[in-house]
Amino acid sequence: MPELPEVETVRAGLARRVLGRTVADVEVVHPRSVRRQAGGAQELRGRLRGRMFGAAVRRGKYLWLTVSEPGEEDPPAEAMLAHLGMSGQLLVQEPPGARRRVGELEDLMHPAPVMAVDDHGPVDLTAARSPAVTAESPATTAHLRARITFDDGGQLWFVDQRTFGHLMVVETAPTDDGAPAGRGSDAAVLPAPVAHIARDLLDPALDRPTLVRRTGRRATEINRALLDQSVVSGVGNISADEALWRARLHGARRTELLRPPRLRELYDAATEVMRDALAAGGTSFDALYVDVDGAAGYFARSLNAYGRAGLPCRRCGTPIRREQFMNRGSFSCPRCQRRPPRR
DNA sequence: AAAGGGACCTGGCTGC
DNA sequence: TGCAGCCAGGTCCCTT
Numbered sequence: 522m523p524e525l526p527e528v529e530t531v532r533a534g535l536a537r538r539v540l541g542r543t544v545a546d547v548e549v550v551h552p553r554s555v556r557r558q559a560g561g562a563q564e565l566r567g568r569l570r571g572r573m574f575g576a577a578v579r580r581g582k583y584l585w586l587t588v589s590e591p592g593e594e595d596p597p598a599e600a601m602l603a604h605l606g607m608s609g610q611l612l613v614q615e616p617p618g619a620r621r622r623v624g625e626l627e628d629l630m631h632p633a634p635v636m637a638v639d640d641h642g643p644v645d646l647t648a649a650r651s652p653a654v655t656a657e658s659p660a661t662t663a664h665l666r667a668r669i670t671f672d673d674g675g676q677l678w679f680v681d682q683r684t685f686g687h688l689m690v691v692e693t694a695p696t697d698d699g700a701p702a703g704r705g706s707d708a709a710v711l712p713a714p715v716a717h718i719a720r721d722l723l724d725p726a727l728d729r730p731t732l733v734r735r736t737g738r739r740a741t742e743i744n745r746a747l748l749d750q751s752v753v754s755g756v757g758n759i760s761a762d763e764a765l766w767r768a769r770l771h772g773a774r775r776t777e778l779l780r781p782p783r784l785r786e787l788y789d790a791a792t793e794v795m796r797d798a799l800a801a802g803g804t805s806f807d808a809l810y811v812d813v814d815g816a817a818g819y820f821a822r823s824l825n826a827y828g829r830a831g832l833p834c835r836r837c838g839t840p841i842r843r844e845q846f847m848n849r850g851s852f853s854c855p856r857c858q859r860r861p862p863r864r
Numbered sequence: 865a866a867a868g869g870g871a872c873c874t875g876g877c878t879g880c
Numbered sequence: 881t882g883c884a885g886c887c888a889g890g891t892c893c894c895t896t
Contacts, residue, residue: 522889553873557892582890607873607889664874683873685890741867750891758889848869849889868896878886 523605525721525755526798528582531611532705535586535677536577538613543591544569545672554666554681557714558689568690569601569669580703581721581754585712588690600693602712606685612661616674689714700726721755722792723799733784736776743779744772744846747791756791759827760798762852764791766826771858772851778861797823826852 523531547569549555549562558565568588575587575597583604587597603611667679667688679688693710696702702711703724720727732753736746746752747761756764765772767790770783779787801823825835830843834854844851 524890604890606891608875682875683889685873739866745868748890847889850887866896868894870894871892872890874888876887878884880882880884 522607522757522759523582523609524757524760524798525579525582525723525795526801528579528584528605528755529704529723529799531605532577532579532584534613535574535584535611536705539574539586539671539675539677540577541573541575542671542673542675543573544571544669546570546670548668548670549666550668551666551681551684553684554679554687555689557687565667565688565690568599574601576706576708578703578706578708580711580715580724581718581750582757583712583715583718583754585715587693587708596708596710598693598710599690600712601688601690602714603679603688604686606681606683606687608664608683609679609681609686610661612678612680614676614678619674698726718750719752719754722753722788722795723755727753729785729788732788733781736784737779737781739776741776742772743770743774743776743787744851746776747772747787748847753788753791755795758849758851759824760791760794762827763794763825765858766853767793769857771853771860772846774861826854828852 547562547566549565552562555562555565560567571590572588573591575589578585578587578600583602585600585602588599588601589595589597603609605611661678661680664680664682665678666681666684666686669677669679671677679686691712691714693708693712694716696709696711699709701707701709702715703720719732736743736752739746739752744761744765747756747764748758761772764787768783768787770779770787776784826841828850829841829852830850831840833839834841834857837854837856839854839856841852842855844853
């Protein structure tokens with residue numbers, strides 16, 4: 522389930538592998554994957570063919586590649602926006618026998634270390650990285666939703682089992698504050714559909730005092746505020762549970778009753794969760810999430826709350842509980858994270 | 865206006 | 881054994 526760390530891993534991969542490449546053709550296999558594109562598959566294709574990918578930028582769980590005419594001097598005014606939803610992947614396929622690209626060589630020579638933390642402390646899992654799920658595997662080809670072919674024969678595949686994700690080409694507009702739009706960007710422009718998405722916890726331009734103030738002004742449960750992408754972006758169900766566990770807060774605590782120092786602690790905890798997961802290459806539990814080369818992340822091994830119902834809390838040994846929240850599971854320690862009194 | 869709940873989607877798992 | 885039903889969750893949209 523891609524959350525911010527997984528999307529950042531994908532963004533970094535795209536930055537190494539597809540920037541400067543020109544689109545020769547686009548094939549949309551499943552119309553639902555382009556449902557948000559006005560004009561549908563035809564429009565997407567028309568707006569990508571013959572054009573070149575520029576910067577790879579991410580804000581929260583949204584990711585985009587700027588799009589421009591080859592040789593164009595002006596800053597790109599359009600972008601291909603992608604959201605991976607629950608199960609989306611962006612996979613780069615090089616043509617058989619092609620010379621390895623610089624970014625690919627770097628990946629092979631200096632594979633990113635994969636670290637995790639289990640019951641016995643930090644573990645280096647780099648050597649244990651699973652064999653890449655190749656794009657030719659039946660499961661991947663069965664869920665291929667769109668294929669972008671470059672003029673050099675390489676391809677970018679959008680694979681998405683549950684089709685919650687989508688692709689679209691949209692106009693960009695200046696950001697509110699004029700600061701870079703997000704991770705990976707020098708440009709202060711945002712794709713229109715991302716305008717309501719707040720900065721995320723790994724964004725250097727995030728204004729934390731304002732975030733804390735705004736959160737305290739809301740009248741809702743802290744769990745809801747964490748998951749609300751217009752407050753702060755990038756937090757999903759997994760990282761929300763993990764951040765609340767680290768901060769020893771129950772998700773049903775009311776935002777308006779939490780004091781600023783407590784909110785600061787919570788956001789600091791959430792930031793640590795993001796950084797740890799990113800260092801591990803993603804939080805996925807299964808083969809659904811993979812980076813641009815198809816390698817799964819290992820952060821799942823260091824989860825403290827999420828998915829651990831009945832298992833002992835790593836702090837106090839009390840069995841982790843599972844509660845129903847917003848039609849989904851929420852995991853917490855009954856002792857470290859006391860449920861607030863009913864109002 | 866802000867908050868809350870349902871819909872969307874597919875594959876894996878559970879229980880009868 | 882087979883199948884129905886439940887569960888997973890990010891985001892949008894509708895209702896209150």
